[in-house]
Amino acid sequence: MSVDRPLIAVYPGSFDPVTRGHEDIARRSLRIADELVIGVAHSATQRKSGLFEIEERVAMLREVFAADERIRVVSFEGLLVDFCRAQGASVVVRGLRAVSDFEYELQMAQMNQELLGDFETAFFVPDVQYSFLSASLVREVAKLGGDVSAFVSEPVLGRLRARFQR
Ligand code: PNS
Numbered sequence: 282m283s284v285d286r287p288l289i290a291v292y293p294g295s296f297d298p299v300t301r302g303h304e305d306i307a308r309r310s311l312r313i314a315d316e317l318v319i320g321v322a323h324s325a326t327q328r329k330s331g332l333f334e335i336e337e338r339v340a341m342l343r344e345v346f347a348a349d350e351r352i353r354v355v356s357f358e359g360l361l362v363d364f365c366r367a368q369g370a371s372v373v374v375r376g377l378r379a380v381s382d383f384e385y386e387l388q389m390a391q392m393n394q395e396l397l398g399d400f401e402t403a404f405f406v407p408d409v410q411y412s413f414l415s416a417s418l419v420r421e422v423a424k425l426g427g428d429v430s431a432f433v434s435e436p437v438l439g440r441l442r443a444r445f446q447r
Pocket of ligand 1: 293294295296322359360361362388389390392393
């Protein structure tokens with residue numbers, strides 16, 4: 282790794298919506314990376330269907346990280362490795378909460394390694410208070426009227442409330 286080139290990392294995901302767990306991972310990654318590009322994957326590029334439109338997810342992320350100049354948020358279509366190349370990134374950031382995450386993450390990391398030779402995935406471990414947290418659980422709890430204010434930041438909370446207002 283060259284010392285005079287900034288280390289650009291990409292943190293890809295669905296972020297539907299961004300949780301405090303994602304926020305924690307993003308901030309931890311900046312202890313190592315100089316710049317972080319958060320890449321919101323278009324639905325066509327992944328298996329799940331979502332709650333928020335991609336533009337809304339990007340908007341929420343931008344609001345959440347508005348104060349951090351080292352973080353940029355963009356959406357992407359197609360392969361992650363192509364997105365990384367276009368961003369000049371040498372590292373992909375992913376969070377590992379529990380052993381249950383491991384197999385899926387390992388598969389993706391190794392496939393990406395095959396697709397792009399100089400590709401590295403760096404795993405970050407969230408604070409223990411977020412180890413159970415997932416965007417899908419947040420969506421479910423919010424939909425059923427539960428309080429998710431401990432798990433998401435204000436811009437997300439407002440949109441969840443608006444979405445599930447009874
Ligand atoms: O947070 P998620 O939903 O688990 O993120 C999955 C994501 C977006 C990182 C993954 O689906 C992805 O990289 N999609 C882009 C398409 C791609 O490159 N697929 C091959 C991955 S091995």
